[in-house]
Amino acid sequence: MVRTIAIASGKGGVGKSSVSVNCSILLSKLGYKVALLDADFGMANCHIMLDQKVDNSLHDVLENGAAIENIIYETASGVKLIPGGSGILELLNLDASKRWQIINALNPLKSDIDFLIVDTPAGGSDASIEFAAACENLVVVLVGEPTSFMDAYSFIKAMYLEKNYARVSVLVNLSPSESDARRSYNSFKDIVTKFLDVELEYAGWLPNSSEMKNSILSRKPVVLQNKPNDKILNKNFNDVAKHLENLQPCSLTGIQFFSS
Numbered sequence: 001m002v003r004t005i006a007i008a009s010g011k012g013g014v015g016k017s018s019v020s021v022n023c024s025i026l027l028s029k030l031g032y033k034v035a036l037l038d039a040d041f042g043m044a045n046c047h048i049m050l051d052q053k054v055d056n057s058l059h060d061v062l063e064n065g066a067a068i069e070n071i072i073y074e075t076a077s078g079v080k081l082i083p084g085g086s087g088i089l090e091l092l093n094l095d096a097s098k099r100w101q102i103i104n105a106l107n108p109l110k111s112d113i114d115f116l117i118v119d120t121p122a123g124g125s126d127a128s129i130e131f132a133a134a135c136e137n138l139v140v141v142l143v144g145e146p147t148s149f150m151d152a153y154s155f156i157k158a159m160y161l162e163k164n165y166a167r168v169s170v171l172v173n174l175s176p177s178e179s180d181a182r183r184s185y186n187s188f189k190d191i192v193t194k195f196l197d198v199e200l201e202y203a204g205w206l207p208n209s210s211e212m213k214n215s216i217l218s219r220k221p222v223v224l225q226n227k228p229n230d231k232i233l234n235k236n237f238n239d240v241a242k243h244l245e246n247l248q249p250c251s252l253t254g255i256q257f258f259s260s
């Protein structure tokens with residue numbers, strides 16, 4: 001059984017791709033076989049974070065009949081990367097049949113991996129909702145700002161109303177401290193549970209760390225640094241990965257990865 005986890009946020013730029021890349025690597029370090037689907041189609045950037053040169057993407061599967069095996073990149077980090085394509089306009093607005101084609105195209109991976117991590121695009125587009133709902137667990141990345149709260153709430157509301165998605169993990173990024181992160185999480189949980197019948201779980205928190213910024217510039221994910229300077233960042237990333245490892249799958253109907 002492949003465990004499938006979507007990383008989403010509503011608001012852009014809050015750390016979805018950083019969390020997806022680093023947590024995929026940590027799950028792989030825990031001994032799991034992990035694939036990372038960069039579902040930010042047309043604006044994909046996980047390959048940059050992983051310093052992986054990619055020649056092909058899902059565009060080649062959709063338009064040129066390429067087999068999924070031809071666009072799976074075995075990265076130096078140990079994670080298999082399925083790139084979403086960058087600068088390819090046709091991928092920006094996938095219709096329902098193309099989204100279904102992508103979800104289906106991953107089926108051959110079923111016997112090869114333990115985890116599929118899906119880095120979803122920002123916003124509440126059909127693509128964000130459909131790819132998140134195709135996973136049995138959802139992690140929403142939040143930062144302690146009203147705009148992030150609003151967008152994360154809207155995203156969870158759409159998942160609940162459109163897909164009956166009723167359990168969500170919340171990771172607080174860019175937090176000054178553990179107590180601040182807990183405060184943000186509790187305030188957010190109050191808002192969500194007041195209006196929606198959705199159960200929230202705390203997935204952990206990450207500090208605002210210069211090491212994270214530098215890792216993008218050096219194209220070496222923080223959890224692969226030999227001598228991590230930011231001990232809190234590293235410990236917390238490991239805690240988040242453990243949370244992902246122990247998530248209980250939600251029971252869902254509708255189109256799911258690896259369900260056929």
Ligand SMILES: Nc1ncnc2c1ncn2[C@@H]1O[C@H](COP(=O)(O)OP(=O)(O)OP(=O)(O)O)[C@@H](O)[C@H]1O
Nearest residue numbers: 012013014015016017018122174207208209212213
């Ligand atoms: N904990 C952190 N500390 C410092 N910088 C961070 C942290 N998390 C993310 N960043 C920085 O924030 C920026 C956005 O991160 P990232 O690309 O992971 O976000 P995203 O949610 O995937 O964005 P998008 O919505 O554009 O896909 C990057 O420059 C990244 O280095």
Ligand SMILES: [Mg+2]
Nearest residue numbers: 016017018040
């Ligand atoms: Mg991203």
